[in-house]
Amino acid sequence: MSGFDNFWAVYSNLVLSLGINGLLALSIWLTLACGMLSMANAAFMGLGAYASSILTLNYGVPYPAAIVAGMALPALVAAIMGGPTLRLSGVYLAMATLAFGEVVRIAVLNTESLTGGALGLNGIPQLTQWWHVLLALVVTLLVLWRLRRSKVGRAFEAIKEDETAAGLMGIDVGRHKMLAFVLGAAIAGLAGTLNAHLTFFIGPGEYGFNRAVDILTMTILGGINGLTGPVLGGVILTILPEMLRGLGGFRLVVNGLVLVLIVLFLPKGIWDPMRFRQWFGRKGEAA
Template sequence: MEWFDNFWSVYSNLVLTLGTNALLALSIYLTLSCGMLAMANAAFMGLGAYTSALLTMNAGAPFPVALAGGMAAPAVMAFIIGKPTLRLSGVYLAMATLGFGEVVRIALLNAEGWTGGALGLNGIPQLTQWWHVALAVVLTLAVLWRLRRSKVGRSFEAIKEDETAAGLMGINVGASKMLAFVLGAVIAGLAGALNAHLTFFIGPNEFGFDRGVDILTMTILGGINGLTGPVLGSAILTVLPELLRSFKDFRLVVNGFILVAIVLFLPKGIWDPAQLRRWFGLGAKKERA
C-alpha cells in the first residue's frame, strides 16, 4: 500500500476538494430544480466557513457542533433574505442574490476583530477527515434523492416548468421556493465548514463573485436532469486544471475551449440521459423491439 500512501500524501486535498465541490454543486442544483437562478451560494459557503472556524478557534466547540453552526448560520440568513428576494425571478433574482453575496464579502472584510479582515483567518485546526466529506456527500445525495421523488420534489419540478400553473394547482409556491433556498444554503454552509477545517486558512475573497460563477458552472456543465450531473460537473472542473498542468501558461485557454465545446454540443449538460441513449443506440433498440 506504499503507492496509496504516496498518492494520498500528494493528492489528499484534491480528493477531498472533489467532495466539497460536489456539495456546492448540489446546493445550487436545489434552487435551479425549483426554477430559481439564485447566486448566493458562495456567500452561504463563506458564512458556514467563518461560523464553524470561529466556533472551533474562539469557543473551543467540538467539530460536530462547529459543523452544525456552519449549517445553521447560512440557513437563518437564507430565510431572512429569502422573504423579499424570492418574490423576484430570472435575472432580477440573480442580481439580488449577487448583491447579497457582495454585502457578505464586504462585511467579512470590515469585521477585522472577528474575521481577520483582508488577512482572513489562519491556523484553523485541520479536523476534516476523508470520511467526514464522504459521509456528507452520501447523506446529501440520499436526502436529495428522496426529496426528488417526494411530493416536495414534484412541487419543485412543477414550479420550474410553470410557476403560475403550479400555483393554480394548489402548490404553495412561496413555501416551496423558500424550502429549496434554505436547504441549498444548508448544504453550501456544510461545504464551507468542511473546507475551512481542511485548508487551515480562509479569506473573504474566496467567497466572492468568481466562486459563485464556478459553483453555477459546475452544475450547468454536468446538467440538472438528475443528481449525477452536478456531481459529475464538479468533478470535471476540479480535476481538469490538474490534468492540464503540462500546458502551463495555456492551461486556462485549453480549459476554456473544452468547456465551450461541451456547452455547444451538450446544451443540457454532460449528464443528459436522453442524449446518451441516442448516442448509444438504446432508443433504436427499443423501437425495433
C-alpha cells in the first residue's frame, strides 16, 4: 500500500489531468460532431476556471456551487456570442472563435483587481478530488453517448455531412449548432474548474492559442468517429510529454514527430471503429 501512496503522491496531478484533458477533448468533439471547427474551448475553459476560482477564493462559495458557476458562465457567453458567430463556417468560424479567445485573454489582463491580471490567481483551494474528475468524465460520456444515439445526435450527423441538405429535411440547423456550441462550452468550463482547483494557480497565458490547438489535437489524434477517440487522444497527449521528459531539449521535437507520424498514417485518428471492423473481418476471412 505504501508503494501506491508514493505513486499517488508523485503522479496524482498527472493522473487527474488525464480525465480533465479527456473532458476538454470531448468538449470540442461535440462541436466537431455538428460540423463546426470552433477554437473557443480554451477560452471557455478559462472562463470556467476564473469564475469558479474567484468564487471559492474570494467569497468562500462551496465547491459544488462553484462548479455550477464554472459551467454556467461559459455556457451563457457561448449562447450570447453564438448568434452572430455560428453563421460562419469552416476556417472563418475558427478565426472568429480564436479572436474571441484573445478578447477573453485581454479582458482578464485588464481586470487586475478581480482576476490578478498578468500575475494570475494564486492560492486557489485544492478542492478537486479524484472522484470529482472520474464522476465528471463518466457523466459526460454517458450524456454524450445518449445524445449521440438520440434524434438530436442524428441531426448533428446530418448537419456535419451536409448542412444545406439537413436544412431541407426540416432540421433546425441554427438551433442544433447552438446546442452543440453551448454544451461544449459548459464541458470546457467544467474542465477548467476542476483543473483550477487542482493546480492552485491559473493565469491568462494558460488559455490562449497554444491550449486551443492542444485541445483540437487531442480530438483529431484520438479520432472523432466515437467518444473513445477524444478521451484516448487526451490520455496520449498528457502522458507522451512525461514519457519523453528524459530527452531534455529534444522532447518537444520527438513529441511533434510522433504526432506527425500518427496523423500521416492514421488520418482518421487512432480510434477508428471502421478500420477495426475491416481488420477483424480480414482476419476472420483468412481463418
